[in-house]
Structure formats: structure tokens, C-alpha cells
Amino acid sequence: MKIEVNQVSKSFQKHQVLGDITLTIDSGQIVCLLGASGSGKTTLLRIIMGAIPADKGGVNIDGKSMPDRKLLQAIGFMPQNDALYEELSAWDNLKFFAGLQKVKRAEFLKNAEQILSIVGLSNEKNKLIRNYSGGMKKRISLAVALIHQPDILLLDEPTVGIDPVLRKQIWNYLKKLKEQGKTIVVTTHVMDEVMECDNAALLRNGHIIASDTIDHLIDSTPNGKIEELFFMDEKTGEESLC
Numbered sequence: 670m671k672i673e674v675n676q677v678s679k680s681f682q683k684h685q686v687l688g689d690i691t692l693t694i695d696s697g698q699i700v701c702l703l704g705a706s707g708s709g710k711t712t713l714l715r716i717i718m719g720a721i722p723a724d725k726g727g728v729n730i731d732g733k734s735m736p737d738r739k740l741l742q743a744i745g746f747m748p749q750n751d752a753l754y755e756e757l758s759a760w761d762n763l764k765f766f767a768g769l770q771k772v773k774r775a776e777f778l779k780n781a782e783q784i785l786s787i788v789g790l791s792n793e794k795n796k797l798i799r800n801y802s803g804g805m806k807k808r809i810s811l812a813v814a815l816i817h818q819p820d821i822l823l824l825d826e827p828t829v830g831i832d833p834v835l836r837k838q839i840w841n842y843l844k845k846l847k848e849q850g851k852t853i854v855v856t857t858h859v860m861d862e863v864m865e866c867d868n869a870a871l872l873r874n875g876h877i878i879a880s881d882t883i884d885h886l887i888d889s890t891p892n893g894k895i896e897e898l899f900f901m902d903e904k905t906g907e908e909s910l911c
């Protein structure tokens with residue numbers, strides 16, 4: 670499914686967080702949103718999924734204007750802060766969220782075990798969430814986002830607190846999903862993860878200052894290093910520490 674963000678602007682209490690954002694994300698692409706803390710990445714994800722309205726502009730998914738209740742079922746959203754039921758087990762959380770997405774029982778049973786194995790929680794599925802570590806909560810949140818096999822994944826810093834081996838496993842799975850034609854948008858501060866994406870959009874002061882393939886973006890940096898993307902200057906394309 671294709672995501673089109675058209676001239677989106679958003680302010681909170683007169684503070685403009687996003688200004689005139691235009692971005693197209695095609696099926697079978699992994700795109701990452703890069704930018705300093707507070708640059709509006711989460712806000713953009715929430716506008717894409719229709720959780721909050723834009724002040725101006727809008728988002729179309731497969732040509733339909735968001736928010737759209739039917740399209741919501743095609744989206745898996747992983748928030749930065751876990752939205753889990755602490756007094757339920759991981760398995761029951763998964764079951765609950767699968768129910769909300771109207772996943773059939775047989776399909777749930779088939780998917781749940783596979784997804785738990787990808788996030789490395791097969792042996793911990795009966796533990797209550799309140800007894801989970803931070804990283805485990807992150808992993809089960811990712812499983813929740815995946816449980817209804819959505820066509821679009823919006824993942825807000827999905828691998829924070831997850832060890833490198835599992836992180837690799839999760840990225841291999843995301844790349845498999847991409848090959849199946851899923852559309853994936855990820856926010857991250859982890860440079861290794863940027864390299865796993867096809868494209869990146871750099872957010873600065875509420876604007877997209879660059880949006881291109883990862884290879885082209887790296888070529889445009891002074892020393893060809895991915896870290897330098899964070900220091901690119903809006904106007905000159907040169908290094909800036911401002």
C-alpha cells in the first residue's frame with residue numbers, strides 16, 4: 670500500500686512541529702524518519718495513521734484519505750511507549766489485540782507462535798507483562814503490531830533496548846515483510862538500522878531537509894559516513910553543528 674503525505678502541517682499550542690511535509694512511501698519500501706529528539710517523527714507517524722489530525726494537508730493511503738476505519742486494520746502501529754495490559758500475560762495481550770483487529774482464532778494461533786519466536790519470547794509468553802523487562806515489553810509491543818499481518822507497519826523506535834542478536838533477527842523479518850510488498854516506516858536513532866532501510870527522510874525544525882535513498886544521502890555527506898546525516902545543513906547540504 671502506498672502512503673502519500675501531502676503538505677502536512679501541525680502545531681501544538683502555537684508551536685509548529687511539522688510544516689508543509691510532503692512524502693511518498695511506496696509498497697515494498699522501508700523508510701526511516703531521522704531527526705533529533707523533538708523533531709516531529711512521532712507526530713508524523715501519528716498523523717499518518719490518523720490518530721491525530723493535521724492542521725493543514727492530509728494523508729492518503731492507497732488513494733483513500735486518512736483517517737479511514739477500514740484502512741486502520743491494514744496498519745500495525747508500534748508506539749514508542751508500550752500500550753500493554755500489565756496484568757495480562759504476553760499471550761493474552763496478543764490475543765486481546767488480535768481480537769480488536771478481528772483476527773480469526775485459527776489464524777491467530779498460526780501467527781502468534783511464529784511472531785513470538787521472531788521477537789524471542791516463545792518461552793516467556795505466559796509471564797505477566799508487569800514482570801517483563803523494558804526490552805521484553807518492546808518486543809511484545811512489536812509482536813502486537815505484527816499480529817494481524819498488516820500491510821503497513823509504523824514502528825516508533827522499535828528496537829530500543831533490544832540486544833544486537835535479536836535486533837538482527839527482527840530486521841531480517843522486517844526485510845522479509847518488505848519483500849512481500851509491505852510498507853514499513855521506522856523512526857530510529859540507531860545508525861546500523863538506517864543502513865537496513867531503502868530510503869530516509871531527514872526532519873529538521875519541522876521540515877524535511879532531505880529525502881532520498883540511503884546510498885544517495887550518504888554520498889551527499891562530506892565524508893560518506895551515515896552519522897553525518899544528522900549534521901547536514903538545511904540550505905547548503907553541508908555539515909553543520911547548529
Ligand SMILES: Nc1ncnc2c1ncn2[C@@H]1O[C@H](COP(=O)(O)OP(=O)(O)OP(=O)(O)O)[C@@H](O)[C@H]1O
Pocket residue numbers: 681682686704705706707708709710711712713749
Ligand atoms: N500532544 C502534544 N501536545 C503538545 N506538544 C506535543 C504533543 N505531542 C508532541 N508534542 C511536541 O511536539 C514536538 C515533536 O514531538 P515528537 O514526539 O513528534 O518528536 P520526535 O521527533 O518523535 O522525538 P523523539 O525522538 O524524542 O521521540 C515536541 O516538542 C513535543 O513536545
